[in-house]
Every structure is written in structure tokens, then in C-alpha cells.
Amino acid sequence: MNINDTMVSHMSSGAPTPTKRLQYSQCETGHLADEHALIASYVARLQHCARVLDSPSRLDEEHRLIARYAARLAAEAGNVTRPPTDLSFNFDANKQQRQLIAELENKNREILQEIQRLRLEHEQASQPTPEKAQQNPTLLAELRLLRQRKDELEQRMSALQESRRELMVQLEGLMKLLKVRTPAGRTSQPLPAQPLPTPSPVLGKQGEVKGSLLPGPSVQGHLLGVS
Incomplete structure (x- = not known):
């Protein structure tokens, strides 16, 4: 068998020839060299990034960014409003309470006017002239x-004063409830100042002077303006 037959037999059998082994070795060497180069480049990049991150200027910049972001969050938290449903519910409740307070104030004025009218009638009835009685x-x-x-x-008048006393108690309770339910960051619109008339004293059965009921200091302050 000659050399050519030997090479043909090797090629037909699939066994690696010296030429194939040399080419494979060269390919492996080139591939390893490329991998080493990529690894070295990646390590150099990581080292550079670490130096940049550890630099004082970079840390100061990060601190400034963090402080700015924290300030923005604090400002947004301070400006956060309630959901529209809560606001509308509180607004409606406060509006109803103001309307009820206005109605109670009107009722109080009507009672005071009635007391004043009865007082005048009482004075006229209790002071007859002696001349007419003798004539x-x-x-x-x-x-x-x-x-x-x-x-x-x-x-x-006693019944009216009792009714007025009950109205003042209800009014004071509504004022306290309105003050509790008003939001902390939101001020209710004050009602127009409407000073209450002060009733004159009324004579009793035995001639003693009976002062008409007046609202307490807290109620008078609330009647001049709901805060």
C-alpha cells in the first residue's frame, strides 16, 4: 500500500489527520486569546467604575441628589390633598351644619323679639294710672x-326662655361638632357676623328683676364667626 492509499484510508475512516489537528489547535489558541482579551477589558472597566463611584465628587453628587429627592417628597407629602369624595363629603356636612346654625340663630332672634313684645305688654299691664282708677x-x-x-x-316668657335655653345648648353642641370635623389644614368659611340682640330684664311676679338668658361666652364667640 502506498502513501496515497494510506491518506485516503485515513480520510475515509474519519480519523484526524496531522493537518486537521494543526488547524484545530490554532483555532483553539485564537479563541482563548480573544476570551482573555475580553476578560481583561471587563476587569479594567470594573476597576474604572469602582474608582469613579468611590471618588468624593461622585459621593457629593449622590448626596445632593438624595437630599433634593427627599425635599421633593416632603413637599409633595405636604401638598397631598384628600380624595375628592372625602372633600365633597366634608363640604356637604359643614354646609348642612352652617345652615342649621343659621336656622337656630333666626329662631333665637324671633324668640328675643317675642320676649321684647311681651315685656312691653307686661309694662303696660302693670302700670295703670291712679287718676283713671279713681275716676x-x-x-x-x-x-x-x-x-x-x-x-x-x-x-x-318663661316658656320662651326655656325654649331659648334648649336652642343655645343645641347650638353650642353643633359648634363643637363643627370644630372637631373641620380639617386641620383647611379653614371653614366664617358666617357673616350677626350680633344677637340683648333682651331687657323682665319683672317677676313679686316685682323682682329677672335677667333674660344670654348665651355663654363660647357660644357668643362662635355666633360671631365660625372658625
């Missing part, structure tokens, strides 16, 4: 009727 004895009977009317008026 006409029938005025004595009218005087007794006037005194009876005076007693009825006193009872009526």
Missing part, C-alpha cells in the same frame, strides 16, 4: 284682668 271704679276690674294677663305673659 272710674270699673277700672279696678280691668286692673285685675290685666294682672291675670300679666301672669299669663310671665308664664309665656
